[in-house]
Structures are given as structure tokens and as C-alpha cells.
Amino acid sequence: MNSMYSGKLETLFKRKRMRIGSRIRVTRAGSPRGDKQAYDGLLMPKTDAGDPDSIILKLDSGYNIGLKYHSGMRIDKSRGPSPMAVKEEERFELGRISKKLTKLRFDSRKPPISMISTGGTIASRVDYHTGGVRALEDPREFLHNVPELARTVNIKHIRRPFTKMSEDMDYRDWQEIAKQVARDLNSGMRGVVVTHGTDFLHFTSAALSFMLRNLHKPVVLVGAQRSSDRGSSDAGMNLICSAHVAVGGIAEVGICMHGESADTFCLFNRGTKVRKMHSSRRDAFRPINDLPLARIYPSGKIEILNKNHKKRNDREKVEADTRFEPRVAILKVYPGADPDVIDHYVSRGYRGFVIEASGLGHVPTLSRKPWTKTIKKHVRDGIPFITASQTLYGRIHPHVYSNLRILYREAGAIPGGDILPETAYVKLGWVLGHTKSLEKAREMMLTNYAGEITERSLPGTYLY
């Protein structure tokens, strides 16, 4: 079969009359939890790099998984229908691409942009030789996937600082991206497109919003909710719209993804006012307490939805101000939540906290475990506590109820206005990277640096 599977598996497949592309069922039993799990899918060819005892299945969802073979495992022909076949041409697509690539060209008369590829679904393609996912490295591979790009931009180069799922990233990755973006923008690129995993994409967009000072050109973060080997993938349209934004007039950091479920338009949302609100929908990224900056059609038409944005200019030079204090924690209050966890973090050297408060900015106050007392104690020691509402929509009002006055007046918490908890976390780390003074930190947290605080709530922004 020459499938790179182990001899044991090759023999098993042969005995069961299975070949690459057969629809099979793998049942695992005897796990420590005693449950049984069956996977139905197409048997895929195996990578030469991977474990030859791992069976690669292409599930009906379109995703590939690897299942380590062991003796408690049953492998049968699947009785279900076989909704798709692995075609010969698909299996060897990658081989053909590398030959095709030499013929692909970007147009040097189009505006130059750079791409920074950090991992995630968007900048990957399933390798049908290996059953794995590999990152795109050559700008021409993007062009192969999305030939429309050549009509809009000239992708001069792709930087690949690292390849990570976004849930595995942290502030050091944000610093690295910020530096690369600044370098590219200051050396003639019209804009930068950053491809990225979606789970923590809104943290990175907030981080770049604070770290890129005097930004004068667009910085477009983009991801995909469905991998590019699925018919329903949003990667292509998101990339095309991102390219349009990157050469457009909005000099802000933002996220460009599907605006609705269908392939009609994308939204470009401000980097500090956007959040992943759905685990799987293509239109998962929504503006919170703000309007989207623009609606972008794949044709290139850009409708400005929020006039309050910074315009592209040639006067400025962007600066990557990446100082960051990572010893900051997000804490959510809930009924019975114990404020002792603050002491735990402080004893480990933590220097600031974001409290996901309830409603208008409450924490348990006249409860059995009052948070206000613990907060007051640490504020006295110079530690800032900023609140953001766990309702997400709306804003903190520090004066309405007596419990609120205890928290903000007496205990000294900083009311976050209509900032998102995620943005508050990134901002507090960035602020504490710049000052050790509580007073200076308070002043900076109350200052609007990147559209993260709006003074007045705009109509039409709730559940946009």
C-alpha cells in the first residue's frame, strides 16, 4: 500500500480489505473512564514524519484526526454512507502545486503589502500526502488558494515568526508581531495582513492596538473559522477583504472576518472593541460597544460604518512600544466567589488585576465573602484593580448604587467604562510595563489610547 503506516497496520488493513480512501470506523474502548468512542471517516495516507502506528481519519466534519493504534481498538468498515472520496488528484495536489507555483506571479504595479503568518487554520492547508496540516510559506501558495489576491495587492513577502494555535500564544508573541509589523510599515509597505488563529485573535488585536504607537497605516488581523480544505471555508474571502483593507485608508489595527454567515461581506472591527462571540460560525467576531469600522465586499467596495477612525497618512512613523508586565490576572466574580484568590496571586508577585464585575460594576460587597475588603487592602499597597462588566455590552457606572460607591470610592478600584474584559487585561499589562506607580497606572487606564473606551454608547451597537 506504501502508505507509510507500520507493518502491523498495513497487514490489518490488508486483512480487512481496506485501502486509502476506504470509509472505516475506529472504536476505542477500555479507556480509563470506561467510555467507548467511535470515529467514522476516510482512511488517509500517513505522513513519513509521524508515528506509523497512528491512524489518520478524515472525519465527516472535514477535519483530520490521528488515532494511536492499540490492542483495545476495533477497526471495521463503516456502514455509514461515504459522503466524499479522496480523489487521486486531491491526494497529490500539493505535488502539483509546487510545479504550478513557478508560473504564479504577483503584479509589481499593485500596492505592496507584507503578510505575517502566525499559525492557525487560515494560513494552513491540509497536506493530502500526510493527512496533517502544514503552514503556507511561499506567497505564491496564497495566490494559488486565492488567485483574486493578485488583482488587489502585491504580497512582497511572508514573515513567519512562529506557528502556533492562538490559545498557545502569550505577550511575547504579541511583542514579536508588533515589531515585525512596525518594521514592514516603516519600510514602504502600504499595510500589513497578519494571519492568526481565531480563539485569542481579539487579545492580539488589542495588544497591537496599544503597542503600535503613531500608527499611520492599516494593520489587518485575519483568521478562518473553517479550514481551507472544507467547502465552507471562510479563509479565501476573509483574505481578499483583508487585502482591500490593508491598502485602504483606515490607519487602525482591526480584525477582518465574515460579517454574516453567507459570503456577502466582511466587517473590519476595531482591535480593542471586538470579541469572538461564537465557537464555530463564520461571523463569530462582533463589535462590542462600538460600530464596525467598515463593511468590505470581496469586490473591493468599502463602506465606512464608523467615521470616528484614524486616517492613513505619510507624516507619521509607527513605533513598536512593546513593554509589557505579564503578572496581571483576570478574575470573574460570581455568587460565592472567594476573594482569597487575589491574595494567592499577590503572593506570587502579581501586580494588577482585571475584575470581571457584574452589571454596572459590582463585586460581592455585603456578602459572606466581600471582595471590596480584599481589593481595598491591595489598592493600599499600590496594586491597581480595573473593572469591566461581564455583561460585555454596556458600561461600568461607579456611582449608582451604594455597593458601587464602596468599591470605587472607598476601596479605590478603577472603573473601566465600556472596555471589554479582554482588552482591559491587555491594556493593564501594557500600562504596567510603563509605570510602577498606581496613580500613573490609574491615569493611563482612564485614558483612551486606542478607541478602547467610548464616552457615549452608540445606538445600534447592542448585539450587532
Added chain:
Amino acid sequence: MNSMYSGKLETLFKRKRMRIGSRIRVTRAGSPRGDKQAYDGLLMPKTDAGDPDSIILKLDSGYNIGLKYHSGMRIDKSRGPSPMAVKEEERFELGRISKKLTKLRFDSRKPPISMISTGGTIASRVDYHTGGVRALEDPREFLHNVPELARTVNIKHIRRPFTKMSEDMDYRDWQEIAKQVARDLNSGMRGVVVTHGTDFLHFTSAALSFMLRNLHKPVVLVGAQRSSDRGSSDAGMNLICSAHVAVGGIAEVGICMHGESADTFCLFNRGTKVRKMHSSRRDAFRPINDLPLARIYPSGKIEILNKNHKKRNDREKVEADTRFEPRVAILKVYPGADPDVIDHYVSRGYRGFVIEASGLGHVPTLSRKPWTKTIKKHVRDGIPFITASQTLYGRIHPHVYSNLRILYREAGAIPGGDILPETAYVKLGWVLGHTKSLEKAREMMLTNYAGEITERSLPGTYLY
């Protein structure tokens, strides 16, 4: 002036020619944080119980605040317009009410319900004698506020187990409410209306959903986003709609509040599938991953929006099964989040965790601080970890990506499906109140007890 203010303040007011009802500005300076804060509002009469040196102001928002007088404080006439006057009749309204109440009657031919008043804005009225807020105690006071109630129900009695802001409540309060609800429903009431603060209302609705087994009649939780002394108060309409639901046919626990900003209709949302999504809007409570059970018009018209609900019946008897394990924590993952906090909680005797995971159910896995390792260690010791997505909308998919397979297959976390993090917290506490076995807890967490898990996502539920 006979305002019950201290002699010092009386003299000051007199010198500045201010009287009760004057529009004044109070400026506080020299606070430890060096900021200056001015409050404009109407000078209110003072309670005899409170500190006679605290100035009560009615702010333009309609809320009253108390400001402790000190020498660094400036008190001036406010130059702003005076949008409202405290009318003589308003000031003494309460006195008149007590006389009027004797004339108010519920109609004994209407269906009997009980009310349980737990505090919060909804069941309070500003006392213009005192400038404070006091709870309603006599059913006739509800009738005075909302005379339409008498056309729908006969409120037999109001229980008042405690008076708390919802952010100060915990599981013991849920247990108390559950017991009182069960007693009332089993002794002839057609339904129960529970008035409650809004911030943590959705935690209480989830708790009652699990604790009230074999529920056969409606349990309607209701709050108000604006206090009843404001023209824009939602208290009246929410109460009327709640009364309609309480005598209707849906035998579930739910929250009945404004469906949109205007006074058009309320929504009755399932207690396990609802969340406060805005800090101040009247339509703050939204269904998440589910349709509302019904739309209710103040006229009494009820439109069923979700046919999948339990119907009222006379066969059953509700049981309050209130066992609860409070040593459960909610932990949110974010870039750089340190899993050591789990060890902190375990060392303090915590027995279960809800992880607010990212996207399809991720935690940092191949990161510098992998959560999967710490989770695996504690699962081995019998501690359950359930995930719920921090996107709120959508669901956990435990098999799509390799990081997910590490968390659910190898480390043994329990995928929460489309459960809300808040509901998962309440459910895990309730489940661990019933079993100490990890296997039993896993089985119970994966079982749908109160509509908290839906198998298939309904169309039209995203950002409803």
C-alpha cells in the same frame, strides 16, 4: 428646615439659600487619589436613621446617592438646568399610600399566586421621606404601583426571606428560595413570581432549574433595570408580564424581562439558557443558544416561541432538591493565564472546576504554561473539570483539533456542549452536592436536566 440633617449642614444650607429640592453641586477634592469629583442633583430630605452628616442627592439619572460631608467638600448651587423638582406630593407620597392601601383589594376569583421578594430594584420604591430605598412588604403596595396586576392574579402573600442585592447572594439563598417556591406550588398556588436583583439573576434561575425537580407549574424570576422612581422604569411591565406567565402553561423556571428597549413585550427565557448581556438596557436578558420560551404582551397575549418546553400539569408534586457543594470555582483561560491557580483552589478543598475555555473548547496546551498537564493531574485525583466556551454562543467540540483531543481524551476534561459558563457552575455545584464520584459527576454533567444542553443548535438564536 426639619430635614434631619445635622445642625452644621442645616446652617450651611441656610447660608447658601438652599432648601430641600434645590439643585446643588457637591465637589469633593483632596481624596487620597487626588482626583476631583462633582455631583449635580436635587437636595433630598434626610432619613432619621442615617448619618446626619451625609448629604442625599437625587442625581439626574434618577438614582439617589449619599455623600459624607467633610471640610474638603464644596457645596454650590448648580448652574445646570433643574430637570425635575421634588414635588410636595411626591415627598409625602408614601404617607398617602398607607392610607390608600386599605382601599386596595385583589380579586379572590383570580388565580392565586405567591410572590417571593428577595431584594433588588424591582421590589423597592424610593422613600421620599428618607431619600433611601425600601422594600415592598404588603402585596397591596405592588397593586398600588401596578394596579393592572389585579386584573390577572390574586397575590395571596409575599414572602420576604431576605433583602439583598443579587451580587451579594450565594447558594444558601438559592436553597432558601427553592424551598419556599416548592412549598407555595405544592399548597395550591398557580405559580410563583420571584422578584430579584438583576446582576446575578441568571445564576439563581439556573439554580432553581436544577433544584426544583418534577416542576409542574411556572416559576417566574423578574427584576428591573431601572428603579421604580424613574419614568423609564421597567418594573411595572415586567411584573405584569410575569403575572401572566405565572398563571400560564409553561412549567419551567425562567426569567421574564423586557424583550426590547421599548415597552412592547417581555420575553420569558429558560432559566438555564439566559444571561444578562447589558449593564443597563431594559432588554439586557437574552437567550443564549436557545430560543426564548415565549413572548408576552402586557395585554396578556402569550406567543410560544419554543415549543420544546414542559407543560403545566396536576399530576406532579415539585420537590426541592437543594443539596449543593459550594467548593467549585470558575476559571477563565486567556493568553498567559497560569494554571497554578487550580492547585491553589485544590489546596483549599475545592472539588470541581468550570473552565471558561476558548472557541471550540481550548485551553493553553502547547504553551509555556500548559493547562492540560495541571488538569490531567487533578482529574486523576477524582476532580471534575467541565468546559464551557467563553464565546458564550456556540458549543464545545471535543475532537476537532489535536489540542482538543489532548484536553478531553488524555487529560479527561468534560466537554460542556453548549452550556453557559454560569449555568455550568451552578450545575457542577448541584451535581457535586449529590455525588463524590468523578464517574457519576461526569455522567450527570453530560445529562440534560433542565434544558441546559441542547443537542442541535437552533437557527435564529445567535445574538437574539
